[in-house]
Amino acid sequence: MAKTSSSPKKPTRSSQRNKTTMSKPKYEEVTDVSHEEESTQVSRGEDSTQVSQEEESTQVSRGGKRKNNSASGASKSKRSRPELGSKTSPFKSKSEDVGVLGGNESGSKTTPSKLKVTRQAVNGNEDEKQDARLIGEPVPDEEARRRWPKRYQGEQKQVVSKNSKDENDSEIIQARRHYTQAEVDGRVLYNLYDDAHVKAEEGQDYYICKIVEMFEAVDGTLYFTAQWFYRARDTVMKKLGHLIDKKRVFFSEIRDDNPLDCLVEKLIIAKVSLNVDLEAKKKMIPCCDYYCDMLYLLPYSSFINLPPEDKTNCSEASSTISTDDVNSVNEEKSQYEEASQASNNKKSQVTLLDLYSGCGAMSTGLCLGANMAGLKLETRWAVDLNKYGCESLKWNHPETEVRNESAEDFLALLKEWERLCVLFSLLKSENLEKQSFNPFRTEDDGDDDDNEEDDTEGDVFEVEKILAICYGDPKKKGERGLHFQVRWKNYGLEEDTWEPLEGMGDCQECLKDFVTRGFNSKILPLPGDVDVICGGPPCQGISGFNRFRNKENPLQDEKNKQLKVFMEIVEYLKPKFVLMENVVDIVKFAEGFLGRYALSQLIHLNYQVRMGMMAAGAYGLPQFRMRVFLWGARPTEKLPQYPLPTHDVVVRGVIPLEFEMNTVAYDEGQKVELETKLLLEDAIADLPAVGNYEHQDEMDYDKDPQTEFQRFIRLRKEEMPGSSPKAKPAKHLLYDHRPLELNVDDYQRVCQIPKKKGANFRDLPGVLVRDDNKVEWDPSVERVYLKSGKPLVPDYAMSFIGGSSSKPFARLWWDETVPTVVTRAEPHNQAILHPEQDRVLSVRENARLQGFPDYYKLFGPVKERYIQVGNAVAVPVARALGYALGLAYQGVPSDEPLMKLPPKFPNIIERISSESSEDNS
Numbered sequence: 001m002a003k004t005s006s007s008p009k010k011p012t013r014s015s016q017r018n019k020t021t022m023s024k025p026k027y028e029e030v031t032d033v034s035h036e037e038e039s040t041q042v043s044r045g046e047d048s049t050q051v052s053q054e055e056e057s058t059q060v061s062r063g064g065k066r067k068n069n070s071a072s073g074a075s076k077s078k079r080s081r082p083e084l085g086s087k088t089s090p091f092k093s094k095s096e097d098v099g100v101l102g103g104n105e106s107g108s109k110t111t112p113s114k115l116k117v118t119r120q121a122v123n124g125n126e127d128e129k130q131d132a133r134l135i136g137e138p139v140p141d142e143e144a145r146r147r148w149p150k151r152y153q154g155e156q157k158q159v160v161s162k163n164s165k166d167e168n169d170s171e172i173i174q175a176r177r178h179y180t181q182a183e184v185d186g187r188v189l190y191n192l193y194d195d196a197h198v199k200a201e202e203g204q205d206y207y208i209c210k211i212v213e214m215f216e217a218v219d220g221t222l223y224f225t226a227q228w229f230y231r232a233r234d235t236v237m238k239k240l241g242h243l244i245d246k247k248r249v250f251f252s253e254i255r256d257d258n259p260l261d262c263l264v265e266k267l268i269i270a271k272v273s274l275n276v277d278l279e280a281k282k283k284m285i286p287c288c289d290y291y292c293d294m295l296y297l298l299p300y301s302s303f304i305n306l307p308p309e310d311k312t313n314c315s316e317a318s319s320t321i322s323t324d325d326v327n328s329v330n331e332e333k334s335q336y337e338e339a340s341q342a343s344n345n346k347k348s349q350v351t352l353l354d355l356y357s358g359c360g361a362m363s364t365g366l367c368l369g370a371n372m373a374g375l376k377l378e379t380r381w382a383v384d385l386n387k388y389g390c391e392s393l394k395w396n397h398p399e400t401e402v403r404n405e406s407a408e409d410f411l412a413l414l415k416e417w418e419r420l421c422v423l424f425s426l427l428k429s430e431n432l433e434k435q436s437f438n439p440f441r442t443e444d445d446g447d448d449d450d451n452e453e454d455d456t457e458g459d460v461f462e463v464e465k466i467l468a469i470c471y472g473d474p475k476k477k478g479e480r481g482l483h484f485q486v487r488w489k490n491y492g493l494e495e496d497t498w499e500p501l502e503g504m505g506d507c508q509e510c511l512k513d514f515v516t517r518g519f520n521s522k523i524l525p526l527p528g529d530v531d532v533i534c535g536g537p538p539c540q541g542i543s544g545f546n547r548f549r550n551k552e553n554p555l556q557d558e559k560n561k562q563l564k565v566f567m568e569i570v571e572y573l574k575p576k577f578v579l580m581e582n583v584v585d586i587v588k589f590a591e592g593f594l595g596r597y598a599l600s601q602l603i604h605l606n607y608q609v610r611m612g613m614m615a616a617g618a619y620g621l622p623q624f625r626m627r628v629f630l631w632g633a634r635p636t637e638k639l640p641q642y643p644l645p646t647h648d649v650v651v652r653g654v655i656p657l658e659f660e661m662n663t664v665a666y667d668e669g670q671k672v673e674l675e676t677k678l679l680l681e682d683a684i685a686d687l688p689a690v691g692n693y694e695h696q697d698e699m700d701y702d703k704d705p706q707t708e709f710q711r712f713i714r715l716r717k718e719e720m721p722g723s724s725p726k727a728k729p730a731k732h733l734l735y736d737h738r739p740l741e742l743n744v745d746d747y748q749r750v751c752q753i754p755k756k757k758g759a760n761f762r763d764l765p766g767v768l769v770r771d772d773n774k775v776e777w778d779p780s781v782e783r784v785y786l787k788s789g790k791p792l793v794p795d796y797a798m799s800f801i802g803g804s805s806s807k808p809f810a811r812l813w814w815d816e817t818v819p820t821v822v823t824r825a826e827p828h829n830q831a832i833l834h835p836e837q838d839r840v841l842s843v844r845e846n847a848r849l850q851g852f853p854d855y856y857k858l859f860g861p862v863k864e865r866y867i868q869v870g871n872a873v874a875v876p877v878a879r880a881l882g883y884a885l886g887l888a889y890q891g892v893p894s895d896e897p898l899m900k901l902p903p904k905f906p907n908i909i910e911r912i913s914s915e916s917s918e919d920n921s
Contacts, residue, residue, distance in 0.1 A: 131186060132261035134179040134214055134222055144178040151175035151215065173223060173257055175215040182214050182224065184263045190214075190224075195289075197264040198226060205231070206264055208249055208290065214260070222260035228252050229269065229292060232600070236301040236611075240596040243604050247285055250296035251306060274305055274606055274635035294603070300662055300897045302610040303603050304639055350377045350889065353525060353573070355407055355535030355566060357382040359858060359868040360393035360400075361850065362534050362581060365878020366885060368722035372906060373886025377532065378724070381525055383410045388860025389868050396856055401523055405472060407537075407565045413471035414572060416482045416501075417524045424512045426519045427526065463507040464489040466514035467496065469524075474498035484514070530573045532885065536581040536873065537562035542589040554593050563594055567601040570632070577640065577885060578607060578632030581873050586628055587613075587659045595659075598630055607632035608639040610897055612664045613655065614881075616851075616874035617817065618645035620709065622678040623849050624652040625820040625874060628662075629881065633888065640888035641899040643880040648677035652819045664898065680835070681814035682707045684845045687737060692747050692839045694738040701734055712907045713848060717855045721906050722879070735857040736865060737844040739834075740825040748786050749794075750827065751838045753809055760810035760831070761797045774803040800829055807831050812841070821849050823870030824863075843869060851875035879906055 138144070145152045150172050180192040190196060190211060197206035213225030229249040232241030249269065270288040272281060285291055294303045350370070354363035363379040370377035382393050382402045390404040403410060421427035468485040475483075475498055482501040487493065504511050522529060541557035554560050570578055580598060587595035595611065602609045609632050616625035633639040642664040655663055666672050688702045705711040716730055717723055742750060753759050762769055766781040775798055777783070784792040797808035810831035812818065818831075825840045827833055832840045841849075843858060843865045851874050858865040883906075884899055 132182065132184040132222060132259075132263070134182050134216060134260070135189075136179060136181040139178040139180060141177070144175070148175065148178060148213065148215075151178070173215075174218045176218050176220075178213070178215045180214065182222075182260055182263070184261055188263070188266060190263060190266060195229075195267040195269040197267060198258065199262045199264055208267065208269070210251075210269075211263075212255065213257075223257045224260050224263065225255055225257050227255045229290070230296050232603075235296055235303075237596050237600045237603070238591075240593070240600045243597075243600045245281075245285075247288075247290050249290045249292050250294050250303065251292050252296050271306065274608075276606075293606075294608070297897075298661065300610040300612050300642065301599060301659075302608075302639075302897060303599075304608045304610075304895070305635055348376060350375055350531045351380040351525070351529065352377055352532040352534065353530045353575070354379055354382040354393075354400075355410075355533060355569060356537055356562070357384045357393055357402075357535070358386065358389040358871050359856075360389075360397060361852065361872035361875050362536065362579075362878045364396070364856070365851075365873065365875040365880075366532070366534060366579070366882035367724075368720065368875075368906070369879040369882025369884075370886035370889070371722035371724070371882075372879075373883045373890070375886035375889050377882070377886070377889075380522065381530075383407060386864075386868070388858075388864040391859035392857065392865075392868060395859065403470075405470060407562060407569065409470070409472045411565065411569050411572065413469065413482070414524060414526075414569075416471060417469070417518075418526055420511075420515050421519055421526065424515050426516060462489040463487075463510050464491075466510055469514070469518070470498070484511070525573060527572060527574050530575040531889075532577045532579070533570055533573065533575045534579040534581070535566055537566040539563060539582060539586060539594060542583075542585045542594065554590050555597065560594065563598060567598070567605075570602070570607075571605055574634075576634050576637050577889070578602065578630075579640075579881065579885070580630040580632075582628050582630075584613065584626050584628055584653075584655070587611075587662075588656045592656065592659065595628060595630075602630070602632040605632075606635060608635065608637075610639060610642075611659075611662055612642040612897070613659065613662050614642065614664045614877055615645070615649055615651070616820075616877050617649035617677065618647055618664075619643075619851075619874070619876040619880050620647045620675065620678055621849060621851055621874055621876060622680050622683050622817040623820055623874075624650065624817065626653060626655065627873070627877070629877075638888040638891055638894075640881070640884045641894060641897055643884050643901045644898050645674060646880075646901055646905060647675040650677060650817045677817070678709060679815050679817060680812055682709050683713075683848045684841075685814065686710045687734070687842075687845065687848075689837060690737060690739065690839070690842060691837070692739060692742055692750075694839075694842075696738060698733045698735055699737060701732075708907060713851075714854050717853070720853060720855075722882075730855065734844065734854055736847065737842050738862060739839040739842045740862055740866065742827070742840070745786050745788050745790050746827065747838070749792060749809055750833060752792070753811055753833060753838075755811070755836050757811075757813040757815075758806075760806045761793055761808045762806060764793050764809075766793055767798070772804075776803070794828075796828065805829070809833065811835055818849060821846050821870050823867045825866050846870070851877075851879075876906070 139147075151174060153172070154174055182190045184190065192211060192214060194211050196209055196211060198209050200207050207226070208229040208231070209226035210229070211224050212227045214223070215225075216222055229251055231246075231249055232244035233239065235241065235250060237244065267289040268287075270285075270291040272291045272293045274293040276293075281291070281293075293306065295306050296303055352363055352366065354360060357363060360379065360382060363382065367377045367379060379397055379400045382390070382397075382400050383405065384390055384393070384402075385404070385406050387404050390402045393400065394402045405413075418427065418429070422429055464487045466484045467487055470483050470485075471481070472483070473480045474485075479500065483498045484501065484504060485496055486499050487496055518524065539554075539560045539562070541554055541559035555564060566580065582595075582598075586592070586598070599609055599611055609630065611628065611630045613626055613628050616627070617623055629642070631640050631642075644664065644666060686701070686703055686706050688699060701714070705714055714732075716732060718730075749761075749764075752764060753761070754763050761767065762775060765784050766778050768776050768778040770776060777798070786792055794808075800808055807830050809827050811833040812831055813835050822830065822832075825832055825846075827840055834841055834845075843862060844854070846866060846869045847856065847858070848854075850869055850872055852869070852872070853875070858868055860868070880901060883901060887894075887899070
């Protein structure tokens with residue numbers, strides 16, 4: 001059946017769900033932090049306490065007692081909270097089935113939307129005299145007008161209309177003159193660009209600011225402009241801010257005007273290099289009130305390197321930490337880090353570790369995209385507990401060291417591996433002393449003679465070689481630890497066994513040979529060996545199917561502990577880049593506890609961070625599938641951007657209001673030309689017809705591709721843009737085009753579902769649909785039974801969601817999309833039937849909805865293959881992120897959070913890959 005489509009529409013506002021247009025709410029933000037910035041803001045006097053917690057993206061802590069250092073106590077500063085724009089749904093469209101994720105022709109804006117964020121000053125007692133004055137000579141009039149031109153536009157305060165196009169949609173106080181010094185309380189002298197505490201509401205800690213402007217208004221009122229620092233708890237981290245050092249603050253680009261007598265006391269805020277380890281920072285902290293090493297930006301909850309000195313105006317006088325101190329600390333690196341850095345400079349390949357890899361979709365997409373950007377990225381290691389996923393990944397990526405084990409066992413193994421490398425003098429480390437690690441030492445060393453007599457009584461086996469290493473309990477005896485797979489001399493592979501390290505004392509040469517070979521071939525990564533870590537740690541504890549979710553502290557739930565393990569592996573291996581993926585529930589459940597935890601942990605580890613949400617359908621798939629992606633980058637690297645959408649998409653679901661600014665989308669109202677949204681027919685209509693009982697794992701195509709998507713998805717591995725030049729030509733076969741085999745009863749039910757749009761169990765005899773869209777039994781029709789004696793219409797279909805659901809045994813149709821590809825294919829409570837064939841969608845059809853190339857073969861029972869596909873990151877999304885990673889890794893300059901992909905990405909004619917560099921070598 002031919003599908004219907006229409007061109008993308010201009011974004012409009014609507015509060016209805018299931019519309020097809022996404023764009024961003026507006027906010028305001030000062031975007032230049034230099035002292036030349038002429039624009040400041042004064043908020044309009046709203047009471048910040050009236051803003052609900054869900055509408056905040058930053059929050060002022062209510063803790064701490066307020067000292068009164070002001071002689072009069074007449075004024076206090078009041079920092080209002082961010083306004084996230086309209087409270088209506090972010091999904092907007094003019095039609096029910098066509099829309100875009102916003103629009104911007106150039107993709108050049110720094111922020112995706114505009115949020116008004118101010119802190120305001122109010123006078124507590126108008127009658128009390130201000131105990132503050134501006135002193136010294138005023139700034140020459142010509143210079144003042146040049147530096148702050150918007151302060152000198154009229155005799156009165158200027159109010160910019162709400163409808164004005166001026167980017168500072170607020171009141172601009174007009175100045176009579178500017179100064180560079182002020183005196184408050186008759187004793188405290190402040191200079192321009194000093195750091196200071198500022199009065200806050202009763203019961204709150206003082207605010208922290210840099211004084212970036214001092215002036216007398218035309219009405220004689222004395223003001224200073226504050227550029228604010230944020231404590232961790234005042235940022236998106238909120239209550240998870242306790243994980244961050246209390247003396248660590250984050251500079252922002254938010255500025256406000258406040259009465260001069262709101263200043264409380266001068267501060268020393270040290271500007272510290274982010275590229276300093278935590279222990280070194282502790283040595284530097286005692287000589288300052290606070291220290292600052294990052295800039296906090298509201299768009300995409302970004303924490304990035306501080307801008308250059310001339311933009312932050314952190315003068316040498318404001319910091320007691322010298323550049324020499326920082327340099328000396330930077331030199332305090334372990335020998336393995338130095339060796340790793342030297343090897344990184346020489347290696348031609350960039351290495352990736354895929355944690356919780358499943359069948360490898362995320363790393364596959366990342367490598368394809370990075371290679372298209374000119375970066376030779378290769379998945380060197382992968383770890384997953386599902387053995388079938390590991391089989392699939394290994395078949396498709398034979399070059400990858402795939403480990404079928406838990407992430408915590410993998411981390412324990414890495415630590416033991418480093419100790420072994422030190423033991424055999426392959427690695428030098430100041431942290432691991434060779435003498436402290438003797439795995440062969442036993443408590444019974446004094447009984448050697450007795451042991452030798454005992455050894456002669458049994459058979460003696462000789463180790464031929466060691467084959468593998470693991471940490472855990474491979475013998476299933478309850479004895480966890482380091483084990484080696486041993487090949488015994490004069491015995492075949494069927495006699496191979498796993499032996500504990502403690503029992504290897506008599507074959508240390510074999511052990512040394514294995515460790516040396518493994519060290520040289522990098523069978524396991526050491527700290528500094530991994531350039532990129534990606535992964536989606538499972539968090540089943542927040543699933544809506546879990547009735548006993550821990551809302552107070554989700555990390556105490558055993559089902560959520562993998563998030564901590566992921567961060568521990570990052571901390572140990574210290575990669576240059578981190579990309580973590582997860583479901584949207586991590587920013588919805590328990591006020592976004594797990595999402596805030598992940599972000600705060602990376603910040604704690606001195607990573608630059610930003611968080612965004614991307615919809616798979618916006619990158620050319622017939623499903624919506626919104627997911628959270630968290631970027632992390634070392635201070636020495638460029639923080640990767642988020643690629644803007646390339647396709648129109650049918651929007652489904654609800655985004656958490658507090659995090660709607662994190663949606664990767666074009667700004668509301670921007671013009672954009674997107675590719676037409678993909679529908680089911682575009683993705684799967686060319687595949688051969690198969691039945692419920694299809695058992696072939698491989699087959700030939702029986703018709704030519706009909707759409708651009710189908711032509712692209714059919715490409716062989718060696719033809720795929722971004723594929724490795726090592727890929728060998730392979731036979732053009734279609735893999736995994738077989739459905740879950742339904743039982744006889746379900747198959748008979750499916751055969752009676754009409755082949756038309758919207759068909760489902762309600763079309764079966766005996767079902768009535770009431771005016772309220774709920775079902776009931778038709779009393780005039782006798783209930784129909786199957787040959788097995790079970791009813792044609794099962795009771796669970798009638799009662800599902802109180803009888804209001806039409807999903808049981810529902811057919812998809814050619815002009816539709818799916819909300820998300822799931823891990824199970826049973827038709828009992830979801831629409832998964834093929835439009836025109838009596839079966840559920842096949843494994844390959846689901847794989848196409850996820851963007852897997854047809855050459856990507858899966859292993860395991862059919863049910864397991866559905867699980868692998870349903871748990872995967874959509875390949876087009878990973879590919880787009882990989883392209884952004886490739887640009888960032890190569891230092892392509894851009895501090896903006898969003899980027900625009902090349903036209904027709906990824907199906908471009910001229911491939912950009914690392915092949916050309918190899919050809920020239």
